[in-house]
Ligand SMILES: *Cc1c(COP(=O)(O)O)cnc(C)c1O
């Protein structure tokens with residue numbers, strides 16, 4: 001088993017164990033249990049959390065909190081209204097791009113995830129060996145880019161991913177984009193076989209990471225990203241603006257700088273999608289605008305992400321600022 005698969009298998013799934021690892025009394029972490037979207041966090045990510053700090057910004061991203069059970073106006077199971085759009089694991093909601101649900105699993109469960117209630121079992125492109133999804137793509141000459149999404153597409157083994165890339169190379173697409181949190185939470189995922197896949201496919205590869213706080217980017221992650229960088233056409237990051245985690249200019253500026261140190265450019269700062277259970281992470285839009293303004297005053301333009309929102313029915317992200 002490759003080391004990254006062992007890290008997936010050995011991830012922490014028990015709140016009491018997490019409390020022990022962080023030197024916190026179990027009571028401080030509460031015991032909110034969500035059977036459908038349970039605690040899941042790799043040990044390497046836990047190691048980047050501060051011991052004895054129940055407010056650690058990495059901990060808050062993954063800890064099931066009692067606030068999730070409180071209903072909030074406008075926060076729903078399908079906030080971007082995409083569940084009715086999926087067929088054969090493909091979502092055609094953006095112009096010129098197709099989204100392929102390549103995997104239903106993730107190496108970590110982020111509490112604010114907009115797809116936390118997505119019906120993955122019914123909508124996996126892999127379910128019938130990719131063929132229906134690929135057949136549909138072959139019929140669509142206007143699709144220049146296929147975005148592998150999920151779940152996390154790097155949950156696929158290198159062998160499965162290689163099969164998929166070979167099939168995608170046989171469509172009109174010129175670019176494959178991979179949206180992933182894997183290199184952040186389990187940097188061992190960037191192994192020599194994976195970068196060989198990127199080197200050998202005829203498709204241009206773009207990787208969009210998901211990092212919200214500079215503490216996520218330790219030396220191990222920096223090493224993996226430095227390894228990855230020469231094998232892809234672009235290495236970008238998207239973050240979600242999250243209350244109490246990164247909604248201050250110091251953290252956002254440090255995140256951009258640290259990403260740049262790792263060879264990554266900040267791409268999007270997303271306004272939170274109103275998914276049920278995540279209302280306690282919400283930040284007022286005007287505060288986000290203010291933060292981006294402050295970032296512009298401090299950083300070169302290429303380190304300032306675009307502040308965007310996903311508006312159901314739109315053919316692209318909607319820029320806020
Ligand atoms: C916005 C978004 C996309 C499309 O990204 P663009 O960079 O705007 O083309 C794809 N997947 C997810 C999950 C997104 O949120």
Ligand code: SF4
Nearest residue numbers: 106109110113151181
């Ligand atoms: S890794 Fe991405 S898809 Fe998976 S739970 Fe986190 S935000 Fe959601």
